Amino acid sequence: MDNTEALEAIRKTIKEGKNEDAGPQIMELASRNQDDPMTLLTCASMLLTIGDDKDFQAIIPVIMSHVPEEDDSKYQVVQGLISLGCLKDAGKILSDMPASDKVHRARAAVFHGTNRYEDALASLGAMSELTEPDRVLKVQVLGSMGKHDKAIALAQEILSGSTSYRAGRCYISALVLAGRTKEAAKYAKERLKEKTADGYALMAFYQWLDGNTTAGGAFSSKALKLENKHLGALETIGLCFAEKGSYWEAKIAAGAINEIEPGSPAVFRILAVCKDN
Structure with missing residues (x-):
C-alpha cells in the first residue's frame, strides 16, 4: 500500500469514528516515512484529530531532525x-x-x-x-497588547476595503476585546440584514463571543444552509457544540473543516475544547 492509499484508509477509519484503529495505522505510516517531514506533518495532524497526544509528541522531534535544506x-x-x-x-x-x-x-x-x-x-x-490576513494579525497583536483604539482603527480601515468574513470577524473581535460589545452587536446586526452566509456567520461569531452558544449555533446553521462549506460557520458551530458538552457533534464539525482544509487550526481549536471527551 503506497502513501496515498494508506492516507485514504486512515481518513476512512477516522470518518467512521474508529480512532482506536486509526492510531496504529497512522504510526505505521509514520514509521515508513521517517525522512519525509511533509508526510510526518500529515500524520501529526491526524494524531491531533483523534486526540493521540502521546504519539503526536513523539513525531515532532522526528520532523525536526529531518527539516529540508531548501528554503521553500x-x-x-x-x-x-x-x-x-x-x-x-x-x-x-x-x-x-x-x-x-x-x-x-x-x-x-x-x-x-x-x-x-x-x-x-x-x-x-x-x-x-501587508495582505489582509497580515493586517488582521496586526489587529490581534495590538489587541493583545491592550492597544484597543489602534486595533479598532486598523480593523475599521480593513473593513473600508473589504466586506469579507475575515475582516468582519476581525472588527467584532477587536470591539469585544476592548469591552465595546454594544458596538460589536450593532455591526453584527447590520451584517445580518444581508441574509448572506457571511452575515449569519458573523452574527453567530458575535453570539459565541458573548457567551450565547445556543444563538451562536442557530445562526451558524443558517449560514451553513446557504454555504455548507463556510469555514467560519463550521468553526463557530463546532465551538458552540463543544462548550455545550455535545462533543460528538463538535467533532463532526471539526471533521468537516478538516475535509475542506486539512490541518486547519480551526480543527484543533474545536478539539482542544473536546479534549478528554
Whole structure:
C-alpha cells in the first residue's frame, strides 16, 4: 500500500469514528516515512484529530531532525508546525531562514502565539506589503497588547476595503476585546440584514463571543444552509457544540473543516475544547 492509499484508509477509519484503529495505522505510516517531514506533518495532524497526544509528541522531534535544506520546502514545514501549534519548533527553523515577507509573516505568527507582541509588530513592520490576513494579525497583536483604539482603527480601515468574513470577524473581535460589545452587536446586526452566509456567520461569531452558544449555533446553521462549506460557520458551530458538552457533534464539525482544509487550526481549536471527551 503506497502513501496515498494508506492516507485514504486512515481518513476512512477516522470518518467512521474508529480512532482506536486509526492510531496504529497512522504510526505505521509514520514509521515508513521517517525522512519525509511533509508526510510526518500529515500524520501529526491526524494524531491531533483523534486526540493521540502521546504519539503526536513523539513525531515532532522526528520532523525536526529531518527539516529540508531548501528554503521553500523548509517554509512548508514551518507552516505545518504553526498550524499544529508547535510554535517554538517553528521558531527554531525560522531563526536560520533568510528574511522575506513570508518568513516575516511566519515569525509574526510565532511571536504573537508566544506572547512576544513587540517582536510580532516588528516582523509585520519589516514586510514590504501587508495582505489582509497580515493586517488582521496586526489587529490581534495590538489587541493583545491592550492597544484597543489602534486595533479598532486598523480593523475599521480593513473593513473600508473589504466586506469579507475575515475582516468582519476581525472588527467584532477587536470591539469585544476592548469591552465595546454594544458596538460589536450593532455591526453584527447590520451584517445580518444581508441574509448572506457571511452575515449569519458573523452574527453567530458575535453570539459565541458573548457567551450565547445556543444563538451562536442557530445562526451558524443558517449560514451553513446557504454555504455548507463556510469555514467560519463550521468553526463557530463546532465551538458552540463543544462548550455545550455535545462533543460528538463538535467533532463532526471539526471533521468537516478538516475535509475542506486539512490541518486547519480551526480543527484543533474545536478539539482542544473536546479534549478528554
